[in-house]
Amino acid sequence: MTFKERILSIQGQPLRAKGVDIIQVNIGSKCNMACRHCHVTAGPDRKQEMDRETMETVLDVLKDNTISCLDITGGAPELNPHFRYLVGKARDSGLHVIVRTNLTIFFEEGMEDLPEFYSNNAVEIIASLPYYTESEVDRVRGKGAFEKSTRALKKLNNLGYGCGSFDKRLNLVYNPAGIFLAPSQGALEDDYKRELRKRFGITFDRLYTFANMPIGRFREYLILSTNLQRYMDKLEDAFNLLTLEGLMCRRLISIGWNGVLCDCDFNQILGLTLDADCPQSVKNFDYLRLSERLITVGEHCYGCTAGQGST
Amino acid sequence: MTEYYRNEDLDRFGEIGKYHPDLFRKFMDWYNSALEPGLLSKREKVLIGLAVAHVIQCPYCIDSYSRSCLEEGMCLEHITEALHVASAVRGGASLIHGIQAHNTVQKLSL
Numbered sequence: 063m064t065f066k067e068r069i070l071s072i073q074g075q076p077l078r079a080k081g082v083d084i085i086q087v088n089i090g091s092k093c094n095m096a097c098r099h100c101h102v103t104a105g106p107d108r109k110q111e112m113d114r115e116t117m118e119t120v121l122d123v124l125k126d127n128t129i130s131c132l133d134i135t136g137g138a139p140e141l142n143p144h145f146r147y148l149v150g151k152a153r154d155s156g157l158h159v160i161v162r163t164n165l166t167i168f169f170e171e172g173m174e175d176l177p178e179f180y181s182n183n184a185v186e187i188i189a190s191l192p193y194y195t196e197s198e199v200d201r202v203r204g205k206g207a208f209e210k211s212t213r214a215l216k217k218l219n220n221l222g223y224g225c226g227s228f229d230k231r232l233n234l235v236y237n238p239a240g241i242f243l244a245p246s247q248g249a250l251e252d253d254y255k256r257e258l259r260k261r262f263g264i265t266f267d268r269l270y271t272f273a274n275m276p277i278g279r280f281r282e283y284l285i286l287s288t289n290l291q292r293y294m295d296k297l298e299d300a301f302n303l304l305t306l307e308g309l310m311c312r313r314l315i316s317i318g319w320n321g322v323l324c325d326c327d328f329n330q331i332l333g334l335t336l337d338a339d340c341p342q343s344v345k346n347f348d349y350l351r352l353s354e355r356l357i358t359v360g361e362h363c364y365g366c367t368a369g370q371g372s373t
Numbered sequence: 374m375t376e377y378y379r380n381e382d383l384d385r386f387g388e389i390g391k392y393h394p395d396l397f398r399k400f401m402d403w404y405n406s407a408l409e410p411g412l413l414s415k416r417e418k419v420l421i422g423l424a425v426a427h428v429i430q431c432p433y434c435i436d437s438y439s440r441s442c443l444e445e446g447m448c449l450e451h452i453t454e455a456l457h458v459a460s461a462v463r464g465g466a467s468l469i470h471g472i473q474a475h476n477t478v479q480k481l482s483l
Contacts, residue, residue: 195448197450198449236446238444242440242444244444245444249445250446253446
């Protein structure tokens with residue numbers, strides 16, 4: 063059964079948004095890493111990046127519509143030359159700012175003061191750390207990634223991040239390192255907390271467990287290993303009705319590097335635009351129409367509804 | 374014999390229920406109930422399954438419980454640690470029978 067059919071069979075109508083509480087911007091696909099599970103297929107050679115004019119429009123939209131949360135992602139968003147400008151302006155406007163960082167970026171040239179920048183701007187950090195052991199992380203993210211990640215986390219801890227303070231929130235993200243589903247968030251969070259503290263003296267606030275989306279570089283891997291159908295079947299079999307209420311697409315708008323509006327970062331990567339009745343660019347942002355829009359769905363959406371959900 | 378155990382055969386397990394379906398259903402109910410979290414967590418039960426799978430050397434069970442270990446948030450470090458426990462118990466079971474050998478030798482010796 064297609065995802066669209068599944069939703070119709072359950073609730074008798076298609077999936078709709080329930081507001082726009084968060085704006086997520088993908089400000090570029092350039093990254094210092096090339097992780098094997100990356101749904102953006104980000105890497106050092108990617109060129110697209112959001113320009114300052116588009117950022118200004120995003121900031122205006124946030125201000126005009128009293129949307130209080132800006133979630134910045136990439137690639138490595140820090141590689142966009144206007145990144146710090148965007149964060150600074152958003153904070154000046156009193157917005158809550160979330161940045162999704164890969165941690166290893168802290169050790170690239172010119173990026174050494176990023177932890178202090180984050181701390182000074184009370185940025186909430188969501189950091190990729192697919193596991194708490196070196197072998198698992200380096201296998202997915204490249205040799206040396208784990209060592210850099212733990213060093214970065216220690217820097218953040220020294221600045222007061224990950225110790226329960228509201229304006230120094232440090233959350234980690236687990237992705238399965240292969241063709242299997244994510245475990246229970248609570249149990250794995252306990253493991254992460256215990257092992258990272260015991261092995262490295264690292265603390266953090268929350269762990270999010272996300273399923274790997276069958277798109278981008280992970281999809282290429284599924285195809286090459288002839289596991290695409292098996293993985294899709296697994297996601298479909300694990301469909302959980304209870305995840306529908308909290309799906310991120312129902313409360314968020316995703317904006318691409320060129321200002322295009324999408325229901326989520328995954329749709330953006332797949333080139334799936336908003337419903338035809340909606341504005342398609344941030345320049346034509348219309349809060350009311352977007353708040354109740356029909357959501358564009360595809361088979362990859364089973365990745366967000368599998369098990370305990372992935373948003 | 375290289376094709377004796379085939380990956381796709383695990384998905385055919387339900388075919389066993391074609392004959393004596395009532396017995397197969399009872400087995401599956403029992404099996405699923407036994408693996409439900411109780412006083413032992415799902416993770417503990419999966420690790421027991423993995424250990425038993427290796428001791429009885431069932432390829433289907435090894436595949437199945439290795440995957441379950443990953444889905445319970447474990448990695449090769451956990452899996453290998455559990456296999457050492459299983460192997461150590463299995464090795465100890467052989468070694469303790471050395472006492473039977475000693476007893477026999479004592480009976481037969483002057």
